[in-house]
Amino acid sequence: MTETINKTTLIHELSQFLDTDSLLFKEEDLRPYECDGLSAYRQLPMLVTLPRNLAEVQSIVRLCNQHHIPVIARGAGTGLSGGALPLETGILLSLARLNKITNIDQDNCLATVQPGVRNLAISEAVADLGLYYAPDPSSQIACTIGGNVAENSGGVHCLKYGLTVHNISQIKVVTIEGELLTIGSHAMDAAGYDLLALFTGSEGMLGIIVEVTVKLLPLPETAQVILASFDDIEVAGRAVSEIIAAGIIPAGLEMMDNPAIRAAEDFVHAGYPTEAAAILLCELDGTIEEVDEQMTVVRDLLTSSGVSDIRTAKDEAERQQFWKGRKAAFPAVGRLAPDYYCMDGTIPRKTLPWVLKNISRLSEQYKLAVANVFHAGDGNLHPLILYDANNPGELERTEEFGGKILELCIEAGGTITGEHGIGMEKINQMCIQFEDQELEQFHAVKNAFDPHGLLNPGKAVPTLHRCAEFGAMHVHDGKLSHPELERF
Amino acid sequence: MTDISITLSEQIQDACSSQQPLSIIGNSSKSFYGNITHGQPLEISSHTGIINYEPTELVITARAGTSLDEINQALTEHHQMLGFEPSTFNNASLGGTVACNSSGPRRPYAGAARDFVLGCRIINGKGEILHFGGEVMKNVAGYDVSRLMTGAMGTLGVLLDISIKVLPKPEDEITFHLEIPEQQALDMLTRLRSKPVPVTASCHDDSGLYIRLSGSSSAIHAAQKNTGGDIIKESKTFWEDIREHQHDFFNNSEPLWRLSMPPATNIHLEGQTFIEWGGAQRWLTGQTDNIHIRDTMEKIGGHATLYKNGNKRDDCFHPLDNNMFKIQQQLKKAFDPENILNPGKMYKGL
Numbered sequence: 001m002t003e004t005i006n007k008t009t010l011i012h013e014l015s016q017f018l019d020t021d022s023l024l025f026k027e028e029d030l031r032p033y034e035c036d037g038l039s040a041y042r043q044l045p046m047l048v049t050l051p052r053n054l055a056e057v058q059s060i061v062r063l064c065n066q067h068h069i070p071v072i073a074r075g076a077g078t079g080l081s082g083g084a085l086p087l088e089t090g091i092l093l094s095l096a097r098l099n100k101i102t103n104i105d106q107d108n109c110l111a112t113v114q115p116g117v118r119n120l121a122i123s124e125a126v127a128d129l130g131l132y133y134a135p136d137p138s139s140q141i142a143c144t145i146g147g148n149v150a151e152n153s154g155g156v157h158c159l160k161y162g163l164t165v166h167n168i169s170q171i172k173v174v175t176i177e178g179e180l181l182t183i184g185s186h187a188m189d190a191a192g193y194d195l196l197a198l199f200t201g202s203e204g205m206l207g208i209i210v211e212v213t214v215k216l217l218p219l220p221e222t223a224q225v226i227l228a229s230f231d232d233i234e235v236a237g238r239a240v241s242e243i244i245a246a247g248i249i250p251a252g253l254e255m256m257d258n259p260a261i262r263a264a265e266d267f268v269h270a271g272y273p274t275e276a277a278a279i280l281l282c283e284l285d286g287t288i289e290e291v292d293e294q295m296t297v298v299r300d301l302l303t304s305s306g307v308s309d310i311r312t313a314k315d316e317a318e319r320q321q322f323w324k325g326r327k328a329a330f331p332a333v334g335r336l337a338p339d340y341y342c343m344d345g346t347i348p349r350k351t352l353p354w355v356l357k358n359i360s361r362l363s364e365q366y367k368l369a370v371a372n373v374f375h376a377g378d379g380n381l382h383p384l385i386l387y388d389a390n391n392p393g394e395l396e397r398t399e400e401f402g403g404k405i406l407e408l409c410i411e412a413g414g415t416i417t418g419e420h421g422i423g424m425e426k427i428n429q430m431c432i433q434f435e436d437q438e439l440e441q442f443h444a445v446k447n448a449f450d451p452h453g454l455l456n457p458g459k460a461v462p463t464l465h466r467c468a469e470f471g472a473m474h475v476h477d478g479k480l481s482h483p484e485l486e487r488f
Numbered sequence: 489m490t491d492i493s494i495t496l497s498e499q500i501q502d503a504c505s506s507q508q509p510l511s512i513i514g515n516s517s518k519s520f521y522g523n524i525t526h527g528q529p530l531e532i533s534s535h536t537g538i539i540n541y542e543p544t545e546l547v548i549t550a551r552a553g554t555s556l557d558e559i560n561q562a563l564t565e566h567h568q569m570l571g572f573e574p575s576t577f578n579n580a581s582l583g584g585t586v587a588c589n590s591s592g593p594r595r596p597y598a599g600a601a602r603d604f605v606l607g608c609r610i611i612n613g614k615g616e617i618l619h620f621g622g623e624v625m626k627n628v629a630g631y632d633v634s635r636l637m638t639g640a641m642g643t644l645g646v647l648l649d650i651s652i653k654v655l656p657k658p659e660d661e662i663t664f665h666l667e668i669p670e671q672q673a674l675d676m677l678t679r680l681r682s683k684p685v686p687v688t689a690s691c692h693d694d695s696g697l698y699i700r701l702s703g704s705s706s707a708i709h710a711a712q713k714n715t716g717g718d719i720i721k722e723s724k725t726f727w728e729d730i731r732e733h734q735h736d737f738f739n740n741s742e743p744l745w746r747l748s749m750p751p752a753t754n755i756h757l758e759g760q761t762f763i764e765w766g767g768a769q770r771w772l773t774g775q776t777d778n779i780h781i782r783d784t785m786e787k788i789g790g791h792a793t794l795y796k797n798g799n800k801r802d803d804c805f806h807p808l809d810n811n812m813f814k815i816q817q818q819l820k821k822a823f824d825p826e827n828i829l830n831p832g833k834m835y836k837g838l
Contacts, residue, residue: 107678107752131682152628163626165635166603179811186750188595188768191791191806192816192834193644194602197635201628218684241544247567247656287686289707346624348545378625379545418626426629433629437616444822445631449815461630 005067007046014049017059022097024048033092036077036084037139040341040395041424045072045086050094054180054210057093061208062178064091064454072456073204075116075147078139080342081423083151083203083459090457093208095146101125102211109216110169110186115146115209119153122214131216134161137419138327146209152201154419156252156326159377160285163419165200167215173199173207176450186213198445203421204456206449220285223251224295225319228302229276229309233257236278237352239305240376243282244349246301248294252283253377254326257356260333260371260384261325267332270325271318273309280376281326283319326373330384333371337386341398345409346380346418358408359383366401368394380418381409407432422460430460431467439464489537491551493609493617493648499530500646501615503828512642512830514553514584517577521588522641524801525833532583532646538562539649540623547606547623549651552583563654571598571655573689575731583647589639592731593689593700596751596765602638604653610637610645613824623651642830643838644823658702661688662709663726664717666697670763671754673697677766678752685711689727692763693737700727730764737762737771743798745772745781749790757784771795782806805834813837 005013007025014023024030025047034042046069051057064071070090077084086092098114101122105111106129111122119140123132136155137143143153149171152164161167170184184196199206230236236255243250256264257278265272272279280302284294295312302310313319325332334340347355356372363370369386383405387398406416406429416422416429430439442461446453462470503510509527535553542548543566550559556576563569573592574585584590586608591600607621610633621627621634637645668676673692680687680699686708689700699715700723701708712719720726729735737760738744749755751767759774775781778794785792791806808816813835820827820838832838 105750105752106682108750109681110750129682130684152632154626158626162599162603165632166599175811175815181811181815185748185789185791187748187790188751188765189589189600189639189748189791191793192808192812193819194589194636194639195815195819197602197632197638198819201632206631216682218682221684244546244656245544247659249656287684287703287707287711289710290686290704293704293706346626348542348624350542350545375626380624380626413622414624415622415627415629417629418624419628421628422630430629435618438618438620438630441612441616441618441633441823442630445633445819448818448822 005069010067010069011047013063014060017056018049018051022050022052022056024050033074033077033086033094036074036079036082038080038082038423038425040389041082041085043086043088045092046089048092048094050097052097057174057208057210058178058180060091060093061174061176065176065178065452068452068454070454070457071208073146073150073208075144075150076118076142078143079147079151079421079423080344081417081421081425083421083423083456085424087457095210096144098210104129105186108186110213111216112211112213113145114211116144119143119145119148126216130219132219133214134167134217135164138330145212145214149200149209149212150202150204151421152419154375154380156254156375158375159253160249160251161217165197168196168200168212169215170213171196171199171209172211173209175207176452176454180210181207201421203423203460205446205460206455220251221287222291223283223285223319224291225281225283225313225322226295226298226302227272227311227313227322228280228282228307229273230278230280230306231276231308233278233356234353235306236280237349237376239280239302239307240349242301242305243298246297248284248297250282250377251285252281254281255279255374255376256326256329257372259369260329260373263332263336263371264325264329267335268324268328270321272325276308281322329373333384333386336371337369338388338390341385341387341402343383343385343402343405344380344417344420345406345414346378347409347412347414349376349379351412351414355381355408355412359405362401362404366397368398368401375418378418379414403429424459427459427462427466428470430462431470436464436467439467490534491537492535493611496530496532496535496646496648497611497615497617500611500613500828503528504614504826507826507828509828509831512646514581515555515579517580518584518588518590520796522833523804525830527828527831530646533581535648543568545623546625546654547651548654549623549649550582551649552581552647554582556580556582556585567657568654569657570604570652572601572604573731574601575733577732582650586638586647586650587640587642593691593727593764596768597688598655602635605634605638605650606653607651608634608637609648611648612645613826613829617648621651625653641833643820643833644829646829658688660705660708661700661702661723662712663698663700663720663723664712664715665720666717667695668697670761673763674752674754674767680715681751681766685715690764690766691730693735698726735762740773741797742773743776743794744796745775746793746795747772747785747790748793749785749788753788753790755784755788757781778803802832802836808835
C-alpha cells in the first residue's frame with residue numbers, strides 16, 4: 001500500500017523503532033552526510049538513519065517502500081564517484097554501526113562480517129592466523145566492506161588477487177520489500193543465477209547489503225619490491241608488457257609520472273627519483289624460492305628494457321618506504337593545488353602512450369595540470385586533475401576535462417571506471433560507453449529488484465532522456481566522440 | 489571464422505514474436521547436463537573464431553562456438569592458459585563452457601570460469617545484440633551482466649563473443665600422492681588451505697590423496713619436501729583424466745551427483761565419493777535418494793546437482809527457496825520476457 005507522507009510524520013514513524021540518536025533530521029546533524037569522497041557534489045538528505053541491527057534496517061526499508069521514499073545506503077562515505085550522494089527527498093541509510101566481525105572460520109578460510117566493518121580491520125583480525133583479506137583499496141583504513149561490495153573495489157593487488165567480486169563468498173541483502181535474502185554460499189558456488197556477481201558493484205541499486213562473507217588467503221611467505229626509474233614513460237609502459245609476457249604476474253605493478261613522483265617525494269620522502277619521467281613499483285610475492293627467481297627475471301628484463309635506475313628494497317622497512325610514496329600519492333598531489341579531481345578509467349595497457357599524450361594535450365587545452373598514477377598491471381589509470389574550486393568556472397572546466405579523459409578511455413577500448421564506480425560523477429559518460437538498448441537492459445535488471453526505483457535512484461545508470469540531453473549538449477560542443485551512436 | 493550474430497539475432501526476434509521456445513545448441517559436449525528442454529534448435533556451433541588475442545594484455549576474445557581446443561592451442565603458443573582449467577570433453581565450445589560455468593581442478597586455487605570472464609556480447613530474449621564488460625581487467629561500469637551470464641545456461645541470453653582473462657602457464661608442476669583415508673585427507677587439505685603452499689589441484693579417491701603444486705621448479709620441490717608423499721610420474725595426464733571425467737570413478741552409468749559444499753565439511757552419504765577442490769566439490773554415485781542428498785546438503789550450506797545420468801531430467805539443480813526463486817524469475821523476465829531461451833533448462837519457470 002502506497003501513501004504519501006511528510007517529513008514530520010516520517011520522523012514520527014521512524015522514531016517508533018529507532019532511538020533518538022539513530023535518527024538525524026536537523027540541518028547541522030545532516031551536514032556531515034551531504035557528500036561522500038567526491039566532495040564536489042553536495043546535497044543534504046531529508047534525514048539520516050543509523051540502525052544498530054538488521055531488524056532496524058528491515059523496518060526502515062519497509063517504511064521507505066511503503067511510502068515510496070528513496071533510500072541511499074552509505075558505508076564510510078569514502079567513495080569517489082558520488083555513489084552515496086544523498087537525495088533531498090530521500091533517507092540516507094548509514095550502515096556504519098553494523099561493524100562487528102561475526103565469525104572467523106579458519107578451516108574454510110572465511111570471515112563473516114557486518115557491512116560497516118572496515119576493510120583493513122578484517123586483515124588485522126585474522127593476521128595471527130596467518131591469513132588476510134586481499135583487496136586493498138587505498139582507503140582501506142577507513143572504507144567499509146559493505147561499500148567495497150557495492151562498488152566492487154580494487155586496490156594495488158588486483159592483477160594477481162582480483163577485485164572484491166573474486167574475494168567474497170556470500171552476502172546477505174535486504175530487498176526493497178524488507179526481506180532478507182542470502183546470495184552465494186560458503187561453498188564455491190550456489191544454485192541458480194550468479195546474483196553475487198550481479199550485486200557486486202551494483203552501487204546500492206538492487207538491495208541493501210547487511211552481511212558479507214569474505215574469502216581469506218594465507219599471507220605470502222615473502223614479498224619484495226623493485227623501484228625502477230625511466231627517462232621516458234613509453235619505455236616504462238613497454239617494460240610492464242615485457243614483465244607480463246615473461247609469464248610473471250606481480251602482486252603489484254604501479255606506475256607514477258613525474259608530477260606524481262615529485263608530489264609524493266615532497267610529501268613523504270619515499271626516496272623517489274624526482275628527475276625521472278616515470279617510476280615503476282613492481283612487487284613480487286609468494287614462496288621464497290619463487291620470489292627470488294622472479295626477482296632475477298624482472299631485474300634482467302628491466303635492465304635490458306632501458307631503465308635508468310633500478311633499486312630493490314633491501315629490507316621490509318625500505319619496502320614499506322617505497323610503497324608509502326605510492327599510497328600517499330593522492331593526498332600528496334592534493335598539496336599541489338587547493339583541489340584535485342581523481343579520474344578512474346581503465347585502458348588496454350598498450351594504448352598507454354596514446355592516452356597519456358592526449359591527456360597532456362587536453363591539459364594544455366583546459367589549462368589545468370594533471371598528475372598520473374597508474375595501476376599499470378591491470379591498466380587502471382588515475383589521472384588527478386589539479387584545480388581551484390574558488391576560481392569561478394574552474395570546477396566546471398575540470399569536470400569537462402575529466403569527461404574528455406573518460407571518453408579517451410572508451411576510444412582506447414577501455415572503460416570509464418575501473419574501481420570507483422559510476423555514481424553521480426560519470427553518469428553522462430555511461431551514455432557513450434553503452435548503447436540505448438544496453439542501458440534499457442540495465443534498467444530492466446534494476447526493475448527486477450526494485451520496481452519503484454527507490455534504491456539509490458538516479459545513480460549508476462542514466463535514463464535515456466538524460467543521455468539524449470547529454471548527446472545534444474555534446475553535438476553542440478562539436479566534439480562528439482561517437483557520432484554514430486543512436487540517440488533517444 | 490564465421491560471424492552469424494545477425495542471423496541468430498533474427499531467429500530470436502522471430503521466436504520472440506511467435507513465442508517459440510528455443511533450445512540453444514553449441515557443440516553438444518555437455519548435452520547430458522541440465523534439465524531437458526523442448527524447443528526449436530538454435531545452432532551456435534558455426535559462430536566461431538578467435539577475434540582478438542593479446543598475450544601481453546592477458547586477454548582473449550572469441551566467438552561462442554569456438555572450440556576450447558582451438559583456444560587452448562592459441563594460448564599454448566604463448567605459454568598461457570585458461571586459468572579455470574575447463575573440461576574439453578568431446579569438443580566443448582567456449583560458449584557452452586561459460587554458460588555452464590565449467591571449471592576444472594584449478595578452480596579453488598585460481599577461480600571459476602565466472603572469475604575470468606571480462607566481457608561478452610549476447611543476444612537477449614528480444615533478439616537485441618548487447619555488449620557488456622570489455623577486454624580490460626577492471627571494469628565497474630554498469631551491472632556485471634557478463635558474470636551473470638556465466639552459469640545461466642543460456643536462459644538469460646545467447647552468448648555471442650566472450651572475453652576471458654588468461655594466465656601464464658606455470659614453469660613447472662608436480663603431483664604427489666599420500667596413501668591416506670578420506671578423513672585424514674580432508675584434515676590435511678584444511679591445514680594446507682591456510683598455508684602459503686602453491687597448491688593448484690587436489691583430489692582424493694580410493695587410492696589416497698593427490699596434490700598438485702605449480703610454480704618455479706625449486707619452489708614446488710621445496711614445498712613438497714614439507715608435505716611429504718611420493719611424486720607421481722604422470723602429473724599432466726593424471727589431472728587431464730580427472731578434468732575430462734576419464735578417471736575410473738566416472739566410468740559408471742549410475743546417476744552422478746555433484747555436491748558443492750564448504751570444503752572443511754564432514755558428511756556421510758552412502759555411495760562412492762570422489763573428492764576434488766580441497767573438499768569443496770565432491771562427486772557421488774550409488775545413492776538414489778534425491779531428497780536425502782538434498783536435505784543433507786541443505787543442512788551444511790551446500791547444494792547438490794544431478795550432473796549426469798539418471799532417469800528424471802527435470803530437477804537437476806538444487807531447489808531455490810521461494811524468495812530467491814521469485815527474484816530469479818523476475819530477472820529472467822528482464823532478459824527474456826517471452827520465456828523463449830532454454831526455458832526450464834535450469835528450473836521449471838525460469
